[in-house]
Amino acid sequence: MIALGARRVFLCGEAVDMRMGIDALSAVVVGRLQRDPNAGDVFVFVGKQANRLKALCWDRDGFWLCAKRLAGGRFVVPRISRSDGLPSALELSHADWQLLLDGIVVRDRVLLHRFGRCGEKERTAIMRA
Numbered sequence: 001m002i003a004l005g006a007r008r009v010f011l012c013g014e015a016v017d018m019r020m021g022i023d024a025l026s027a028v029v030v031g032r033l034q035r036d037p038n039a040g041d042v043f044v045f046v047g048k049q050a051n052r053l054k055a056l057c058w059d060r061d062g063f064w065l066c067a068k069r070l071a072g073g074r075f076v077v078p079r080i081s082r083s084d085g086l087p088s089a090l091e092l093s094h095a096d097w098q099l100l101l102d103g104i105v106v107r108d109r110v111l112l113h114r115f116g117r118c119g120e121k122e123r124t125a126i127m128r129a
Contacts, residue, residue, distance in 0.1 A: 007057070009042045009097045010035065010089035013080035018047035018054065022063045025056045033089045037063075043089070044097075050074040053101075068101070076105045 016028060025045060029037040037043065042057045051074050055066045077100070080088045092100065099105075 007040055007042050009044060009092040009094065011044045011077060011092050011100070012046070013078070013088045013090060015048040015050070016045045016054075018045075018052045018067075020045075020054075022056065022065050025054065025065070026063070029056070035089060042097075044092070044100075046075050046077050050077065070103075073103060075100060075103075 010033070012028065012033060014032070016025070020028070025043070026037040028045070029035050029043050033043070035041070035043070037056065038058045040058050042055050045054045045056070046052070051070045053068045053075055055064075057064045057066075078090065080090055
């Protein structure tokens with residue numbers, strides 16, 4: 001698989017025809033998602049039956065097109081669109097990308113409160129106690 005490094009990963013919010021190749025998927029990126037396919041970002045597309053996934057990426061001197069077909073089950077992806085009805089692209093973190101590939105569904109993302117570092121005032125109060 002392509003090393004993601006600092007690449008951003010975008011998931012297309014609409015199912016696409018999995019018979020599409022590099023040129024057709026690049027046209028989807030430009031026409032529907034309104035992004036530049038040559039920017040080095042990874043664009044992920046899922047088929048209508050949600051058992052196939054393709055990732056399109058520009059790499060220095062050409063495109064990579066990677067495909068994955070599940071032997072069983074489906075990819076669970078959100079269907080998202082803009083207010084004008086056109087499909088949108090959801091930016092995935094590298095962790096979300098890995099979860100998608102591994103078949104782990106994250107429905108409600110809740111940021112839990114974590115204790116931060118003590119400020120100087122709190123540190124002084126702790127040391128005096």
